[in-house]
Amino acid sequence: xxxxxxxxxxxxxxxxxxxxxxxxxxxxxxxxxxxxxxxxxxxxxxxxxxxxxxxxxxxxxxxxxxxxxxxxxxxxxxxxxxxxxxxxxxxxxxxxxxxxxxxxxxxxxxxxxx
Amino acid sequence: xxxxxxxxxxxxxxxxxxxxxxxxxxxxxxxxxxxxxxxxxxxxxxxxxxxxxxxxxxxxxxxxxxxxxxxxxxxxxxxxxxxxxxxxxxxxxxxxxxxxxxxxxxxxxxxxxxxxx
Numbered sequence: 372x373x374x375x376x377x378x379x380x381x382x383x384x385x386x387x388x389x390x391x392x393x394x395x396x397x398x399x400x401x402x403x404x405x406x407x408x409x410x411x412x413x414x415x416x417x418x419x420x421x422x423x424x425x426x427x428x429x430x431x432x433x434x435x436x437x438x439x440x441x442x443x444x445x446x447x448x449x450x451x452x453x454x455x456x457x458x459x460x461x462x463x464x465x466x467x468x469x470x471x472x473x474x475x476x477x478x479x480x481x482x483x484x485x
Numbered sequence: 486x487x488x489x490x491x492x493x494x495x496x497x498x499x500x501x502x503x504x505x506x507x508x509x510x511x512x513x514x515x516x517x518x519x520x521x522x523x524x525x526x527x528x529x530x531x532x533x534x535x536x537x538x539x540x541x542x543x544x545x546x547x548x549x550x551x552x553x554x555x556x557x558x559x560x561x562x563x564x565x566x567x568x569x570x571x572x573x574x575x576x577x578x579x580x581x582x583x584x585x586x587x588x589x590x591x592x593x594x595x596x597x598x599x600x601x602x
Contacts, residue, residue, distance in 0.1 A: 404589050404590075406589075411594075412594075413574075413593065414574070414576075414590075415592075416588075416589040416591075427588065429589055461528060463529075463589075472516060472517055472536075472578060473519065474519060474531065474590060476521075476530075476531075478527065478528040479528050
């Protein structure tokens with residue numbers, strides 16, 4: 372299994388509070404991604420990173436920010452959590468944009484906003 | 486905008502049968518296509534990756550094909566077993582230099598497969 376660790380695995384938080392999810396990889400892969408998975412919508416890309424301090428928005432980026440200060444860590448922050456952000460969040464990594472593009476996923480973080 | 490569709494949404498078959506899961510995508514400018522398996526409450530496990538220049542990939546009892554021009558892929562599972570029960574997801578990666586927009590994988594909504602003992 373690819374060395375991807377997501378933390379926390381489960382979290383319940385109140386509306387309006389900030390929340391940070393962490394993705395840590397031991398594979399030294401260049402690309403990291405955050406997705407959310409919701410019934411009826413499948414998996415959708417939130418943000419991605421193509422290197423340290425290099426990030427870009429995905430399909431559903433509103434209300435989320437990311438940071439990548441080290442190759443191995445990619446943080447997803449909900450500045451002010453809303454109930455619509457209740458979801459399962461997955462981190463993924465891939466080595467390159469041209470070669471070895473296979474994506475590997477973490478085990479997910481289940482976030483509930485009450 | 487790339488859209489990925491998986492048919493059927495659910496499938497239940499007796500153990501031992503061969504089966505085919507279908508995936509279609511609207512924009513043929515893809516770099517690769519990847520099949521995943523997801524067990525309930527778990528993450529995604531990569532099954533097969535097909536580069537856009539390839540026609541098929543095989544791993545054990547699994548065979549995935551890709552027809553990029555028609556926007557279709559199939560996942561063939563031979564001699565199905567109860568342990569194959571899971572949700573199978575198809576995802577495509579946008580081709581490099583194909584213009585602006587979000588990077589990363591575009592997923593279908595999956596096929597929920599049940600293999601009856």
